[in-house]
Amino acid sequence: xxxxxxxxxxxxxxxxxxxxxxxxxxxxxxxxxxxxxxxxxxxxxxxxxxxxxxxxxxxxxxxxxxxxxxxxxxxxxxxxxxxxxxxxxxxxxxxxxxxxxxxxxxxxxxxxxxxxxxxxxxxxxxxxxxxxxxxxxxxxxxxxxxxxxxxxxxxxxxxxxxxxxxxxxxxxxxxxxxxxxxxxxxxxxxxxxxxxxxxxxxxxxxxxxxxxxxxxxxxxxxxxxxxxxxxxxxxxxxxxxxxxxxxxxxxxxxxxxxxxxxxxxxxxxxxxxxxxxxxxxxxxxxxxxxxxxxxxxxxxxxxxxxxxxxxxxxxxxxxxxxxxxxxxxxxxxxxxxxxxxxxxxxxxxxxxxxxxxxxxxxxxxxxxxxxxxxxxxxxxxxxxxxxxxxxxxxxxxxxxxxxxxxxxxxxxxxxxxxxxxxxxxxxxxxxxxxxxxxxxxxxxxxxxxxxxxxxxxxxxxxxxxxxxxxxxxxxxxxxxxxxxxxxxxxxxxxxxxxxxxxxxxxxxxxxxxxxxxxxxxxxxxxxxxxxxxxxxxxxxxxxxxxxxxxxxxxxxxxxxxxxxxxxxxxxxxxxxxxxxxxxxxxxxxxxxxxxxxxxxxxxxxxxxxxxxxxxxxxxxxxxxxxxxxxxxxxxxxxxxxxxxxxxxxxxxxxxxxxxxxxxxxxxxxxxxxxxxxxxxxxxxxxxxxxxxxxxxxxxxxxxxxxxxxxxxxxxxxxxxxxxxxxxxxxxxxxxxxxxxx
Numbered sequence: 001x002x003x004x005x006x007x008x009x010x011x012x013x014x015x016x017x018x019x020x021x022x023x024x025x026x027x028x029x030x031x032x033x034x035x036x037x038x039x040x041x042x043x044x045x046x047x048x049x050x051x052x053x054x055x056x057x058x059x060x061x062x063x064x065x066x067x068x069x070x071x072x073x074x075x076x077x078x079x080x081x082x083x084x085x086x087x088x089x090x091x092x093x094x095x096x097x098x099x100x101x102x103x104x105x106x107x108x109x110x111x112x113x114x115x116x117x118x119x120x121x122x123x124x125x126x127x128x129x130x131x132x133x134x135x136x137x138x139x140x141x142x143x144x145x146x147x148x149x150x151x152x153x154x155x156x157x158x159x160x161x162x163x164x165x166x167x168x169x170x171x172x173x174x175x176x177x178x179x180x181x182x183x184x185x186x187x188x189x190x191x192x193x194x195x196x197x198x199x200x201x202x203x204x205x206x207x208x209x210x211x212x213x214x215x216x217x218x219x220x221x222x223x224x225x226x227x228x229x230x231x232x233x234x235x236x237x238x239x240x241x242x243x244x245x246x247x248x249x250x251x252x253x254x255x256x257x258x259x260x261x262x263x264x265x266x267x268x269x270x271x272x273x274x275x276x277x278x279x280x281x282x283x284x285x286x287x288x289x290x291x292x293x294x295x296x297x298x299x300x301x302x303x304x305x306x307x308x309x310x311x312x313x314x315x316x317x318x319x320x321x322x323x324x325x326x327x328x329x330x331x332x333x334x335x336x337x338x339x340x341x342x343x344x345x346x347x348x349x350x351x352x353x354x355x356x357x358x359x360x361x362x363x364x365x366x367x368x369x370x371x372x373x374x375x376x377x378x379x380x381x382x383x384x385x386x387x388x389x390x391x392x393x394x395x396x397x398x399x400x401x402x403x404x405x406x407x408x409x410x411x412x413x414x415x416x417x418x419x420x421x422x423x424x425x426x427x428x429x430x431x432x433x434x435x436x437x438x439x440x441x442x443x444x445x446x447x448x449x450x451x452x453x454x455x456x457x458x459x460x461x462x463x464x465x466x467x468x469x470x471x472x473x474x475x476x477x478x479x480x481x482x483x484x485x486x487x488x489x490x491x492x493x494x495x496x497x498x499x500x501x502x503x504x505x506x507x508x509x510x511x512x513x514x515x516x517x518x519x520x521x522x523x524x525x526x527x528x529x530x531x532x533x534x535x536x537x538x539x540x541x542x543x544x545x546x547x548x549x550x551x552x553x554x555x556x557x558x559x560x561x562x563x564x565x566x567x568x569x570x571x572x573x574x575x576x577x578x579x580x581x582x583x584x585x586x587x588x589x590x591x592x593x594x595x596x597x598x599x600x601x602x603x604x605x606x607x608x609x610x611x612x613x614x615x616x617x618x619x620x621x622x623x624x625x626x627x628x629x630x631x632x633x634x635x636x637x638x639x640x641x642x643x644x645x646x647x648x649x650x651x652x653x654x655x656x657x658x659x660x661x662x663x664x665x666x667x668x669x670x671x672x673x674x675x676x677x678x679x680x681x682x683x684x685x686x687x688x689x690x691x692x693x694x695x696x697x698x699x700x701x702x703x704x705x706x707x708x709x710x711x712x713x714x715x716x717x718x719x720x721x722x723x724x725x726x727x728x729x730x731x732x733x734x735x736x737x738x739x740x741x
Contacts, residue, residue: 022463029462036458037451044450050123051446053438056253057260059268060429063089063246086240086248089425093238093250093271100229102266109228110158112171114147115217125149134211144215153218154209160222161202168221173212181205181220236267247428253440257433264431275425293343297404304396311393334373336402341366343407471688472695475714478685481696486539486682487532488714492516492525495561502591513619514592516561517568526565532713533569536680539710543679545652550682550713551662551671553698555586557686558715563661564592571623575656578615580626582674583663584635587628593618600629604647605638611650624655639673648677665698675707683709687717 128149137149192198254260581587665671
């Protein structure tokens with residue numbers, strides 16, 4: 001037995017064919033693409049119109065070079081660089097110390113909002129422009145429980161038990177400035193009046209202002225302070241305008257531009273105040289250190305001066321030589337520098353550890369000055385003893401005087417700095433927001449992107465459907481499997497209507513025929529069946545009998561439609577035709593002829609009735625029918641019995657053509673049992689439904705049973721651009737009939 005493998009396409013033209021198929025699929029799905037594009041365009045435009053506009057408030061803060069501390073400290077910091085000052089200040093701005101205070105001052109942990117009607121309520125409220133203070137918009141659709149414009153709620157105080165923190169509560173306005181508070185379960189928590197503090201069940205509420213009609217609902221909540229701080233930290237955007245510019249840009253987005261401005265102004269004010277307090281604290285700390293050191297230095301100075309006077313009196317020596325004076329001046333200069341370095345080191349020790357780079361550099365500088373000091377000390381050792389002692393005492397007095405004077409001057413500077421500290425940051429631009437240009441939503445972009453997304457989704461859906469659609473849409477593929485296509489029958493809307501009518505219980509039109517060949521003889525599907533009738537006329541020439549079996553690979557391919565209408569067209573040519581419904585499980589041909597299913601094939605094969613009782617005339621002249629009969633428990637066994645073969649031999653000479661409609665071959669074995677007794681076997685496949693594998697499997701089933709399929713019928717063909725190479729097999733069906741007079 002020959003195994004036919006479907007080649008489907010030539011390898012050389014694969015790319016061209018695939019592109020043509022995909023392009024054709026897009027053409028076939030143009031209405032899906034257009035529909036989804038239009039749908040998403042409308043959704044995008046609707047969202048752009050109805051979405052709540054978001055406004056952005058902006059502020060600018062400048063960071064100036066920070067001064068303060070001991071002389072030389074800023075220079076040491078500049079040597080090693082470090083993180084940008086703006087980065088540090090941004091972290092300070094977004095710290096809990098600043099944000100938390102802003103939340104507390106503005107009561108941002110207490111939130112409230114009116115309950116709007118879904119989708120359009122907030123949009124309607126924004127459109128309402130009150131003509132006088134306190135005017136309220138008329139409720140739409142009579143829904144007074146929603147806010148429609150003009151409603152206001154100002155909460156002065158809201159305290160809730162810990163279990164209700166972060167939980168939304170419903171505040172319902174009542175008559176005469178009364179209100180009620182409810183939880184999620186609808187349980188009333190308290191009732192009060194505007195302006196009065198109410199405390200019930202652990203709740204403490206004071207409403208400062210309430211403008212709403214009775215029954216209007218508001219959603220209120222008291223959030224945890226930390227959660228409110230974290231939310232505001234995430235919403236606040238702070239960044240440096242340019243690298244090392246010292247200009248920080250602050251921005252905050254909110255649907256209420258006044259709220260955004262108020263919050264941003266408060267954050268800026270608190271940050272500037274904190275900066276001033278921080279700088280003042282640093283100056284006060286340095287001043288305290290200097291004031292601790294001044295008494296000790298003054299005491300040392302007095303002691304050195306007394307020692308110098310005592311030595312000069314005892315040795316009767318008042319002056320030192322010029323050479324000694326030169327050495328003394330150098331020593332005084334070095335000792336003064338060393339003393340200043342030691343003072344800086346003491347200050348650094350209070351801020352940093354010994355491993356800090358600034359501290360290490362200071363140590364190296366001090367050691368270098370000490371080495372120079374030691375070299376001068378060696379020169380001093382060569383002087384006379386009296387000159388050495390006089391030089392030492394004079395040096396101590398001079399150095400201590402320099403240090404004391406420097407510390408006293410610095411102390412006075414820090415005292416003035418502490419008293420008049422203004423900080424090193426200032427607000428350049430106060431917070432402000434554009435009320436005519438909201439930052440969200442960007443209506444044009446939303447509309448364009450939604451339209452593009454709809455188009456993309458439509459294209460993806462069409463291509464995905466094409467990729468997953470394994471049904472054969474080209475009769476050439478069936479012929480490549482070794483089955484000649486006898487006819488391509490176009491899809492008939494009229495037949496679809498008849499099938500719906502047959503399934504309905506409409507008794508008003510019982511006189512109308514349910515057979516397409518009778519109902520609409522000019523239908524293109526009927527014309528295709530007439531061409532099939534002509535082809536079968538020549539095919540019967542070499543057949544062993546006049547039995548024609550019609551089956552399909554799977555249910556729903558239209559084999560019963562083909563059998564009924566083919567039998568009708570055959571009978572219309574003057575032939576005597578017998579139509580047998582051999583689908584004893586789900587056969588419904590009797591419904592097409594409006595006959596009962598009883599007394600049919602199953603009853604005949606079980607010898608309940610005779611042949612004359614089983615054969616019934618139909619509305620079509622020269623066309624008889626044998627219905628399926630009662631549903632038996634063993635249809636396959638009935639077809640295998642000798643009664644079936646004897647029955648076919650007995651009626652073979654009574655009819656010119658016997659058409660047997662059988663169940664799907666891939667579902668049950670009935671078709672193979674009938675095919676052994678049939679002269680011609682045809683396989684009905686449905687356009688876009690049966691895959692090449694199904695058709696090949698059905699063909700293989702018959703070949704394994706020694707039955708040869710004569711050909712295939714391609715049913716319910718739809719004209720599609722993606723059915724490549726299909727025109728030569730019936731892609732185009734032309735209607736050709738006489739015009740009515």
